[in-house]
Every structure is written in structure tokens, then in C-alpha cells.
Amino acid sequence: MARPKARASLSKDEIVDVALGLIAEVGVDQLSMRQLSDRLGASLGATNRHVPTKEALLALCGRALYERSYRPRGPEDDPLDWVREQLVTLHELLISHPGMATYVVNQPDLVTPELVAAVQESLIDAGLSEAEADAARLVLYFYSAGVLVTDSAALLSAAGLSDPGVMFTAGIDYILRAGARVH
Amino acid sequence: MARPKARASLSKDEIVDVALGLIAEVGVDQLSMRQLSDRLGASLGATNRHVPTKEALLALCGRALYERSYRPRGPEDDPLDWVREQLVTLHELLISHPGMATYVVNQPDLVTPELVAAVQESLIDAGLSEAEADAARLVLYFYSAGVLVTDSAALLSAAGLSDPGVMFTAGIDYILRAGARVH
DNA sequence: ACCTGAACACCGTTCAAGT
DNA sequence: ACCTGAACACCGTTCAAGT
Numbered sequence: 001m002a003r004p005k006a007r008a009s010l011s012k013d014e015i016v017d018v019a020l021g022l023i024a025e026v027g028v029d030q031l032s033m034r035q036l037s038d039r040l041g042a043s044l045g046a047t048n049r050h051v052p053t054k055e056a057l058l059a060l061c062g063r064a065l066y067e068r069s070y071r072p073r074g075p076e077d078d079p080l081d082w083v084r085e086q087l088v089t090l091h092e093l094l095i096s097h098p099g100m101a102t103y104v105v106n107q108p109d110l111v112t113p114e115l116v117a118a119v120q121e122s123l124i125d126a127g128l129s130e131a132e133a134d135a136a137r138l139v140l141y142f143y144s145a146g147v148l149v150t151d152s153a154a155l156l157s158a159a160g161l162s163d164p165g166v167m168f169t170a171g172i173d174y175i176l177r178a179g180a181r182v183h
Numbered sequence: 184m185a186r187p188k189a190r191a192s193l194s195k196d197e198i199v200d201v202a203l204g205l206i207a208e209v210g211v212d213q214l215s216m217r218q219l220s221d222r223l224g225a226s227l228g229a230t231n232r233h234v235p236t237k238e239a240l241l242a243l244c245g246r247a248l249y250e251r252s253y254r255p256r257g258p259e260d261d262p263l264d265w266v267r268e269q270l271v272t273l274h275e276l277l278i279s280h281p282g283m284a285t286y287v288v289n290q291p292d293l294v295t296p297e298l299v300a301a302v303q304e305s306l307i308d309a310g311l312s313e314a315e316a317d318a319a320r321l322v323l324y325f326y327s328a329g330v331l332v333t334d335s336a337a338l339l340s341a342a343g344l345s346d347p348g349v350m351f352t353a354g355i356d357y358i359l360r361a362g363a364r365v366h
Numbered sequence: 367a368c369c370t371g372a373a374c375a376c377c378g379t380t381c382a383a384g385t
Numbered sequence: 386a387c388c389t390g391a392a393c394a395c396c397g398t399t400c401a402a403g404t
Contacts, residue, residue: 008388009387045381045388045391046387053378105332138350141329142326143322143325143326146288146324146325146329147328149328150288170318177361178360178361215396217395231398232369237397368403369402372399373401379395384389384390385386
């Protein structure tokens with residue numbers, strides 16, 4: 001009797017795509033390499049050959065999610081609006097992929113020199129001094145990381161605030177306003 | 184032949200204590216209920232009777248860690264210094280318990296009304312308006328959450344910054360300075 | 367009431383054997 | 386080169402049986 005024919009041409013990209021779909025449904029905690037392999041129509045060993053470890057897969061998923069949300073700043077874009085939009089988009093994407101935030105936030109090289117430059121430029125365009133912009137970037141980064149990584153729904157009701165988007169933006173505005181006040 | 188005599192008086196507090204010790208050694212990811220039970224000198228079933236689930240145990244550990252770091256503000260304390268000290272202490276405690284940050288940060292009721300009041304008071308003492316203090320608290324909370332949850336070591340080298348403590352404080356100062364500028 | 371020991375239903379990772 | 390199937394060494398959770 002013939003063996004079940006081997007599923008052909010399994011690729012890293014496809015694994016990441018399907019994994020993200022599964023994560024959107026059940027969350028990172030419930031993702032298993034077996035279930036993922038089932039959905040891929042491949043064997044457990046097969047997916048493990050393309051992706052060395054589950055942790056590595058999640059890191060790849062984190063990158064993919066980030067790249068999906070990233071939109072380079074065009075000349076049309078208001079600098080502050082662009083920063084805000086980038087963060088809000090990423091936030092929404094992460095909310096629909098429960099448990100993924102850690103794997104985006106803990107990936108230092110996602111913050112490319114180009115991104116740093118673009119944000120810095122936006123902040124200076126918005127009236128911050130160079131030193132203020134440096135500090136603002138630091139705070140902005142970790143503030144965003146905090147919001148992304150925290151289950152905001154639960155925390156909002158505790159803080160008595162209305163909806164996540166509003167809160168997120170309010171914080172960003174405080175940070176930007178703050179630096180801009182100096183002139 | 185007699186059964187091994189049952190270990191007596193296992194308590195929730197002891198479980199949390201030993202768990203935190205183990206986490207300090209191996210991190211949350213490597214903590215297993217079996218290893219924990221071994222160290223407690225109890226059986227797996229025994230510890231599971233006091234703590235319904237591993238997730239629940241980690242939540243308890245998060246609380247415990249937070250409570251260890253919390254020191255109420257005395258009349259001697261400079262308000263801003265107090266806020267800074269609270270955050271830095273917690274930061275250090277979390278660094279020595281890898282993986283625990285999530286379980287501290289995602290626990291809304293840890294932010295008690297008393298704590299909110301104390302921070303708010305400190306901020307106003309420091310010269311912020313009430314509205315500014317509200318915003319500052321929001322940013323402060325998530326900024327801290329971001330720092331706590333992020334593996335700062337890796338990110339620091341990426342950001343070209345010196346040591347975590349300095350960076351942490353720099354951010355806090357930016358946030359506080361910002362609000363204070365208004366008058 | 368509280369503990370033990372064993373079972374259950376899963377995991378992630380590895381690897382010979384196949385094509 | 387790439388896949389399958391099975392094994393290995395773990396997990397967390399549950400629960401009868403003991404004291």
C-alpha cells in the first residue's frame with residue numbers, strides 16, 4: 001500500500017501565515033505545533049524542519065505582524081499623525097492576535113535605523129528639540145510597549161477610561177505635547 | 184509496608200514563596216509544577232489542591248512580588264523621588280525573576296485607589312495640575328509596564344544607551360518634567 | 367481535611383525510514 | 386532534499402485511594 005503522498009513545498013512563509021491565522025483564532029497560548037501542522041496539511045516533523053522551534057516561530061510571527069502594520073511615512077503625512085497611526089495600527093493588529101505582543105516588543109532589531117530616523121524627523125518637524133525628541137522616542141517606545149503588552153480591556157475599566165483607542169492616543173498626545181512645550 | 188508519611192501543612196503562601204525562589208533560578212518558562220512540588224517536599228497533587236492552576240499560581244506570585252516592592256509614601260519622602268523609587272525597586276525585583284513581569288502588569292486591581300491617590304498627590308505636590316497629573320499617571324503606568332515587560336538589556340544596546348536604571352529614570356523624568364512645565 | 371500515586375490527555379523536539 | 390510516522394521526555398490537571 002502506498003504511503004500518503006507527501007505534501008509538497010512547505011515554506012517558512014506559509015507556516016508563519018497559517019500560524020498567525022490560528023493565533024488570531026485561539027491565541028498564542030493555545031497554539032500547538034500539531035494543530036498548526038494539521039491545518040497546513042503537513043506532518044509535525046515537516047513544519048519542525050522549516051522552523052527550528054516554537055519560540056523561533058513566534059518570533060517570526062512577531063516580525064510578520066510588525067511588517068504588516070508598518071507603512072513608511074510619505075511626504076503627505078503629518079508627522080505626528082503618522083506616528084500615531086503607526087502605533088494605533090499595530091495596536092489593533094496585536095489585539096486581534098492574543099499573546100503576540102511580547103514577541104513584537106521583545107525584538108530590538110525591529111526598530112531599524114530608518115524607523116528611528118523617521119520618528120525622530122517627525123518629532124522635530126513637530127517642534128521638539130533634538131534632545132527632547134530623543135527622550136520622547138524613549139518614552140514613546142516603552143509607553144507603546146506597555147499598552148501593547150497589557151490586556152488593556154481589563155485595565156481600562158480599572159482606570160475608568162472609555163475605549164482603548166482614545167486612551168492610547170491621549171497618552172501619545174501627552175508625550176508629544178510635553179516635548180513641544182519647550183520651543 | 185508503610186506509606187511515605189504525608190508532608191503536613193502545605194500552605195498557599197509557602198507554595199508562592201518557593202515558586203518565586205525557583206523562578207528566580209530558572210525563570211517562569213522553566214518552572215514546572217513537578218519541580219516545584221519536589222522542592223516543597225510534597226506531591227504534585229498536593230500543591231495542585233492549594234493552587235488550582237499554574238496560571239493562578241503565577242498571578243499569586245505576581246501579587247507577592249509587587250507587595251514586596253511596595254513601600255507606602257511617608258511624610259519624609261520627596262514625592263517624585265518616591266514615585267521613582269517605587270518603580271525602580273519593582274523593576275529590579277522583576278529583572279531577578281525572569282518572565283514574571285507580565286503577571287504583575289496584567290493585574291489591574293494591583294493599582295489600588297490608595298496607590299492612585301498617593302501617586303496623584305505626589306504629582307500635584309510636584310507642581311502638575313490635576314488634569315496633567317491624570318495624563319501623567321496614564322503615561323507613567325504604561326511606560327513602566329513597557330520597561331518592565333521588555334527585556335531591557337537587549338533593547339538598550341540597540342538604543343545605544345548605558346544602563347537600565349539610568350534609562351528608566353530618564354524616561355520618568357521626561358514624563359514628569361513635561362507636565363511640570365505648564366505651571 | 368489533606369496527602370499520595372498513578373493515570374490521562376496532551377505538549378515540543380528528534381529522528382530513522384521512506385520517496 | 387524533503388516528508389512521514391513514531392518515539393522520547395516531558396508537561397498540567399484530575400482523582401481514586403489512603404491516613
